[in-house]
Amino acid sequence: MRFLPLLCIGTLLTCNSPTPDTAPTTEAPEPAGLRDAAPFPIGGAINIRQVLSDEQLRDITTTEFSSLTSTNDMKMYRIADTEGELDFARADSTVAFAAEHGMRMFGHALVWHYALPDYIADMPAEELRIFLTEYIDTVVTHFRGRIDGWDVVNEVLDTKGGGMRDSPFYEKLGTDYIGLAFRTARRADPDAKLFINDFGTERDTAKLSGLLRLVDSLRAEEVPIDGIGFQWHQQMRDDTNTVRQTLRRAAATGLLIHISELDLIFNTHNDEAGGGTDDVQAVTPAMLEEQAERFETLARIYREEVPADQQYGITFWDFTDRDTWIRGFFDMGDWPTVFDEELARKPGYYGFRRGLGE
Ligand code: G3I
Numbered sequence: 001m002r003f004l005p006l007l008c009i010g011t012l013l014t015c016n017s018p019t020p021d022t023a024p025t026t027e028a029p030e031p032a033g034l035r036d037a038a039p040f041p042i043g044g045a046i047n048i049r050q051v052l053s054d055e056q057l058r059d060i061t062t063t064e065f066s067s068l069t070s071t072n073d074m075k076m077y078r079i080a081d082t083e084g085e086l087d088f089a090r091a092d093s094t095v096a097f098a099a100e101h102g103m104r105m106f107g108h109a110l111v112w113h114y115a116l117p118d119y120i121a122d123m124p125a126e127e128l129r130i131f132l133t134e135y136i137d138t139v140v141t142h143f144r145g146r147i148d149g150w151d152v153v154n155e156v157l158d159t160k161g162g163g164m165r166d167s168p169f170y171e172k173l174g175t176d177y178i179g180l181a182f183r184t185a186r187r188a189d190p191d192a193k194l195f196i197n198d199f200g201t202e203r204d205t206a207k208l209s210g211l212l213r214l215v216d217s218l219r220a221e222e223v224p225i226d227g228i229g230f231q232w233h234q235q236m237r238d239d240t241n242t243v244r245q246t247l248r249r250a251a252a253t254g255l256l257i258h259i260s261e262l263d264l265i266f267n268t269h270n271d272e273a274g275g276g277t278d279d280v281q282a283v284t285p286a287m288l289e290e291q292a293e294r295f296e297t298l299a300r301i302y303r304e305e306v307p308a309d310q311q312y313g314i315t316f317w318d319f320t321d322r323d324t325w326i327r328g329f330f331d332m333g334d335w336p337t338v339f340d341e342e343l344a345r346k347p348g349y350y351g352f353r354r355g356l357g358e
Helices: 048-053 055-064 089-102 118-122 123-143 168-173 176-188 205-220 240-251 283-305 325-330 347-355
Strands: 042-046 065-068 104-112 150-156 193-198 225-231 233-237 256-265 312-314
Touching: 042 048, 042 104, 048 055, 048 089, 065 089, 065 168, 065 312, 089 104, 104 123, 104 256, 123 168, 123 233, 150 168, 150 176, 150 225, 150 256, 168 176, 176 193, 176 205, 193 240, 193 256, 205 240, 225 283, 240 256, 240 283, 256 283, 283 312, 283 347
Parallel strands: 042 065, 042 312, 065 104, 104 150, 150 193, 193 225, 225 256, 233 256, 256 312
Antiparallel strands: none
16 A cells, blocks of 8 residues: 655644743742753643644743653544545644754654554455555654654553553564564664653553563564653552662663653543542642652652663653543543643642752
């Protein structure tokens, strides 16, 4: 199958605010945003159409972040929704916004079992292999030099434990699809950093072991992998000691470490859509302080456990309680981010900033 790329519109931009990273002139200057307080990139996941249409959100984005990830617009169901065509319009618009504001652009995600176009389901194995190769080649080539790194494969492990996820790719191509994806991405853009990204690996040590075994076997086969992404969709009940140990084990690989999707909830869930428990129905100032302490600890753990040359950065996955995916997906109330419903900085924001070494 040959793709007919739809043209990159990339000019939906109306942004005009300069990057507000100029230091204040007072004697004890406050960092303007997280990006100024951090020794490594701080990222935000955004929906470009929302950012361009909401001035307050746009100001937060440009003030706080030095790296951007598109929440959904670089997923296969957005780029390759129509069979035989690729639509880069929203992705290009996001990349242009990042470039205009001097931010690093991160690509999420080339291969994921979820958010796929419907036609994938009917593809026989060989057709799927060709499709996957062409898709990765075309997409990574399209963004060559403009995207710093990619989640090449996302969530290839089962939800719990260290086994492989039974995805359409695994079912038809076995584990080979992973090496194929990395090699194709490397050929298309030799300079892009290539990541394997997953969730729950900060609390499920068997899953982390499975991930590290997989990384070892990929490297033994000379598969070009540069980094490990920890999503870090964390819960207040998580054990921070385990978070520290898991990060230390991953850092020992010598690979880049990206905290790719940080948020922090009070409630819990079973990892399924609609599976939230909703025990905690209201947030108090004391709870927000506890959350602030936890954000501080998490930032500190990252700084302490990941050597500086492996620190690819920390990215927030939705950064306002108004917009968080958690509420809709798990069907529960929660307050997982560092900005509140009115888009004001929460205690968690300042806690995180303290953890960056302020
Ligand atoms: O844009 C449509 C809208 O037009 C429509 O009316 C509405 C009705 O459902 O759907 C809207 O699209 C939704 C989209 O989010 C934008 O809100 C999709 O249905 C919904 O499936 C999609 O969910 C995203 C999910 O990934 C699946 O792609 C979440 O926003 C996004 O936060 C979530 O992100 C994932 C990471 O990629 C991987 N790690 C876990 C993380 C959280 O689930």
